[in-house]
Amino acid sequence: AGGLFGTGAGFVAGGYSQTDEIDKITFADDSTETLAAVLSQARYYAAGCSNGSSYGYAAGGYVDGTGNVATMDKFDYSGDTCGAAADTLDTAGYNCTGLANGTTYGYWGAANTWTTTIEKTDFSDDATAAITPTLDQNMNNCAGFAEPTVAGYWCGGGTRIDTICKTDFSDDSTANIAETLSAATYYLGGLNNGSTAGYSGGGLVPGYTDKIDKTDFSDDSTAVITPTLSVARHYVRGLASGIIAGYWCAASPSSGVIDKTDFSDDSTAAIESTFSGYYGRAAFSSAYDAT
DSSP, X not given: XXXXXXXXXXXXXXXXXXXXXXXXXXXXXXXEEEEEEEEEEXXXXXXXXXXXXXXXXEEOOEEXXXXXXXXEEEEETTTTEEEEOSOOOSXXXXXXXXXXXXXXXXXXXXXXXXXXXXXXXETTTOOEEEOSOOOSSOOTTOEEEEETTTEEEEESOTTTEEEEEEEETTXXXXXXXXXXXXXXXXXXXXXXXXXXXXXXXXXXXXXXXXXXXXXXTTTOOEEEOSOOOSXXXXXXXXXXXXXXXXXXXXOBSSTTEEEEEETTTOOEEEEEEEOOSXXXXXXXXXXXXXX
């Protein structure tokens, strides 16, 4: 929307029904392609996050005939290559949510089988383990986004709740905040506009919704915005081109549709390019901006 383009690229990986495919959107022209690189294990309902502009991660998921997996893949942005990371999640799980503390740590929370557990990946060596702070309640299928180097936000999910839980990156303390989503929602996606605001979009309320909520990082105030997704849907995955625009994708129904939110005015519309027809994918982006 708005004709604005960023640098870098966004990626979606895996998806229902059980693929190892990785698709790429180049922010310079919003073109999409399916890469030669694939996940180390075909799966769906994995989560994603990014180590700044160096690596993307896809963690957890579900494999038919096997069940929940703890696999973690690491995608190298420099050559669009992918392979298994040096470590895995402590506990196999699916429908978890990923977010990152800038270029330092990744966080994985709210998996269907972990209830309130949060796991933390040290990007320096990929060491991953559960941390003592936990979510205040089960928030599986929630939206996740972060104010870089400051805090991570977990929104909605669980048994369809409107809760927003916040992880302070200074000490990993985690607790619900007073602000809530505009409606109790699960199977929604999240993304952030640098250090300005976070967005939660789509989901079930219980029917499919096209709503987008916006959280102002200056005071955590949260409210629904007037622009909406072009199609009401759930299993939404979000990624962003730094502080330029956010992309909503890999949702059901209309799994190939990509919506773009122009951060200059929040206008949102479907772009011409599409992704492969999978949903429940891991999403990550090489465009990082902490401003």
